[in-house]
Amino acid sequence: MSKKLIILGGNPETGVLVDIANSMGIHTIVIDPNPNAPAKKNAAETFDIDGFDIDKIVAVARKIDVDGVLVGVADILVKPYREICERLGVHCYANEKTIEAFCSKDGYKRYCDEFGVQDIPGIYLTRDSEVKKPNNVDFPLMVKPVDSGGGVGMKICRDQEDYIATVENVLKFSKKGVVLVEKYMDSHCDDMAVYYTFKDGIPYLSATYDRYLTRLQGDSSPIAIGTVYPSTYTDLFVKDVHPKLCEMFKGLDIQTGVLNVQFFVENNVFYSYDPGFRLQGEAPHIHLAHINGFDHRKMLINYALTGVFGDTDFSEKNDYMLKGGAACSVWVLLKGGKIETIEGLEAIKSHKNVNFVVERFKVGDTVKEEWIGTERQVLYRIYTAGDSIFGINQTIQDIKDSLKVTDPNGNDMVIEWLKPWNTDDYIFN
Secondary structure: OOOEEEEEOOOHHHHHHHHHHHHOOOEEEEEOOOOOOHHHOOOOEEEOOOOOOHHHHHHHHHHHOOOEEEEOOOHHHHHHHHHHHHHHOOOOOOOHHHHHHHOOHHHHHHHHHHHOOOEOOEEEEEOOOOOOOOOOOOOOEEEEEOOOOOOOOOEEEOOHHHHHHHHHHHHOOOOOOEEEEEEOOOOOOEEEEEEEEEEOOEEEEEEEEEEEEEOOOOOEOOEEEEEEEOOOOHHHHHHHOHHHHHHHHHHOOOOOEEEEEEEEEEOOEEEEEEEEOOOOOOOHHHHHHHHOOOOHHHHHHHHHHHOOOOOOOHHHHOOOOHHHOEEEEEEEEEOOEEOOEEEOHHHHHOOOOEEEEEEOOOOOOEEOHHHOOOHHHEEEEEEEEEOOHHHHHHHHHHHHHHOEEEOOOOOEOEOOOOOOOOHHHHOOO
């Protein structure tokens, strides 16, 4: 009799998690309010329930006698995931402190202060606050809801009038009714991220990567169009920031799980933002499975069902320098409009350096204008790996040469292509 696993959330990235669970012979049950959610397509069973409707989900879980619950790639569902697990008495990797620290921007700011981790200077405003500017920070400012992810509701403001109107609007996107206003880290900053695995209470740095953002979309939030592993800032990060984060992890009593933390880097100072205590849309786990031979998705699925996270040889396999190789995710972002034609996908999938493609749209779909400036405008995430940065750059060029996406008028829909990485920055000793 196969074990039954509830997976919370329905986006395409969570769909990949469902496919992995299916391949492990598990009976998958996807819960999401949208009846046509992509993650439901291959699930054994589905329920159209909101992820925040804890009573209803617990009732369903008891009725069908599930063995475990797991959150997919959705930040906002980590908190209800914990509450559901607690009520059912099943394994959960999140505790009360980690929810507080990693599932709201205000909680994260508090813990950064406590453990001496530099974050982006800013202030909080509620519906009752007077709309004032943070001290010692000039325009432009970034305004974002404290409790949403993927770029939703975020906007850059360049003057007082725009700022007042934006705060009012962005408050609508926050369940808590709180927005964060902070220094806008503009194009002269670098952007990198780190990815941790927690096994038996020990934090392992599993990956570091640099992000390249498109800023061609006005004042909506800049979105990544590509990443490269390992980051050019790896050594500096390990020396300056990693020890402080490890102290924070100890204070939060993290035993199990995966965590992604992003940083802006300006003059070699790391400004931390946007932690994600869950599988990521960027999916570093795809590169790690391909190169280092452990799969966070399988580890989390097993943990949800058995309480065991990863094999005993995990620490030997874990190598954030990727065995001297390199990896890159190419994100293809589309302009708004209807997709009339897509050419070249099969050529990309069969490329020797491409190991996976996450597909989010198909011909005939429409990219809505309100999705611009959020991760909902991503057509594909293409995962590539090579022996060196030179192989990666050649692969980026091959993808660009192969893929053509047009609207009904024959216009190119790709916003901006990832440029080759500067090879001198990525040759590690």
